[in-house]
Amino acid sequence: MTQALVIGGGPGGMMAAEELARAGVRVVLAEAKPTLARKFLMAGKSGLNLTRDEPLAQFLDAYSPDWIRPHVAGFGPEGVKDFARGLGVDLFTGSTGRVFPVEMKASPMLRLWARRLADLGVEVRTRWRWTGFAGDGFAFDTPEGPKLLTPKVTVLTLGGASWPRLGSDAAWVPWLAEKGVTLAPFRPANMGLMVDWSPHMAAHLGQPVKGAALITPDQTSRGEFVLSARGLEGGGIYAIAALVRDGAPLSLDLAPDLRVDDIAHRLARTPVRDSLPNRLRKALRLDPVKLALLQEWGRPLPTDPLALARKLKALPVRHLGPRPLAEAISSAGGIAETALTDGLELKALPGVFAAGEMLDWEAPTGGYLLTGCLATGRVAGQAAARLFGAQSTD
Numbered sequence: 001m002t003q004a005l006v007i008g009g010g011p012g013g014m015m016a017a018e019e020l021a022r023a024g025v026r027v028v029l030a031e032a033k034p035t036l037a038r039k040f041l042m043a044g045k046s047g048l049n050l051t052r053d054e055p056l057a058q059f060l061d062a063y064s065p066d067w068i069r070p071h072v073a074g075f076g077p078e079g080v081k082d083f084a085r086g087l088g089v090d091l092f093t094g095s096t097g098r099v100f101p102v103e104m105k106a107s108p109m110l111r112l113w114a115r116r117l118a119d120l121g122v123e124v125r126t127r128w129r130w131t132g133f134a135g136d137g138f139a140f141d142t143p144e145g146p147k148l149l150t151p152k153v154t155v156l157t158l159g160g161a162s163w164p165r166l167g168s169d170a171a172w173v174p175w176l177a178e179k180g181v182t183l184a185p186f187r188p189a190n191m192g193l194m195v196d197w198s199p200h201m202a203a204h205l206g207q208p209v210k211g212a213a214l215i216t217p218d219q220t221s222r223g224e225f226v227l228s229a230r231g232l233e234g235g236g237i238y239a240i241a242a243l244v245r246d247g248a249p250l251s252l253d254l255a256p257d258l259r260v261d262d263i264a265h266r267l268a269r270t271p272v273r274d275s276l277p278n279r280l281r282k283a284l285r286l287d288p289v290k291l292a293l294l295q296e297w298g299r300p301l302p303t304d305p306l307a308l309a310r311k312l313k314a315l316p317v318r319h320l321g322p323r324p325l326a327e328a329i330s331s332a333g334g335i336a337e338t339a340l341t342d343g344l345e346l347k348a349l350p351g352v353f354a355a356g357e358m359l360d361w362e363a364p365t366g367g368y369l370l371t372g373c374l375a376t377g378r379v380a381g382q383a384a385a386r387l388f389g390a391q392s393t394d
Contacts, residue, residue: 011377017155041107270283359376
């Protein structure tokens with residue numbers, strides 16, 4: 001009989017399987033896709049950002065709701081770095097504090113990790129798609145036909161509802177709901193914003209916006225973002241995306257290092273006979289992309305230097321809301337805190353644990369998401385392993 005079953009072969013599932021195996025438990029890790037960690041591999045194509053090199057208190061501020069923070073605190077940035085180095089992965093910290101493997105890819109780390117799981121005795125079964133509960137067991141569609149497993153403990157790490165083509169399709173939602181598990185509706189997180197661009201913006205689509213600030217009433221983001229045919233994308237947007245999704249107004253500061261009075265003074269010194277774009281270029285060195293955004297969202301542009309300065313510092317961003325959930329990098333919502341014990345066991349399903357993006361939490365990109373998945377997988381795996389310790393003393 002399978003002692004422990006982990007369903008979902010992403011980083012959270014692999015971490016849970018490792019913790020169980022280290023405790024001496026026989027583990028089957030079932031993954032619906034042909035290979036493990038498809039989303040992990042996709043995220044690592046442009047450089048695998050594992051975590052952040054910053055104080056733990058500052059790091060934890062990136063997570064919401066508050067209930068998730070103690071789980072992450074037990075395996076924060078230092079824990080992730082030690083874990084990666086333990087696999088044989090060399091790391092470096094970038095100028096913004098982001099931590100990467102020296103090879104800048106996910107695939108070498110994944111191979112090392114999969115090898116260690118095999119050495120620990122974890123049995124990985126790919127193309128095993130969970131299809132729901134069957135009595136006391138878990139039913140699967142497999143290449144060999146339908147299978148039923150009845151483990152003593154199970155850890156679910158099936159992801160949220162973003163990037164369904166990589167496996168996070170939220171098919172599990174009705175199955176858990178039928179068992180009495182409290183769920184919060186899924187919402188996009190770390191997503192772009194939709195914009196219906198004017199024709200004059202076509203020449204600027206695909207271009208990055210640098211040296212600007214995205215401003216909400218509660219948070220400012222100085223990160224870079226990109227003008228895409230569909231709207232606004234990139235890390236700068238993702239940092240404030242949750243606030244905007246929840247209704248916060250958004251404005252753009254095109255000259256964040258200058259005060260309003262400084263801008264007005266510079267504009268007043270430019271020749272009035274020059275065109276307004278030329279005056280803005282000469283006075284503020286605004287690049288064509290910023291000038292285009294000012295025309296897109298700021299017309300009619302005031303001629304008075306002070307009024308124009310104020311518009312440059314608080315340009316309203318006209319958008320149509322978040323990109324769809326399926327396009328988001330991650331999702332908010334999922335299994336509610338009230339449905340979980342401190343060890344991430346489902347109260348409605350004793351012996352069944354959950355971790356990763358199945359849980360109702362969110363954090364920005366930049367190493368926070370991956371750290372959260374690893375940390376909760378570790379918590380669930382260790383808690384599940386403790387059940388075997390309790391049974392062995394009976």
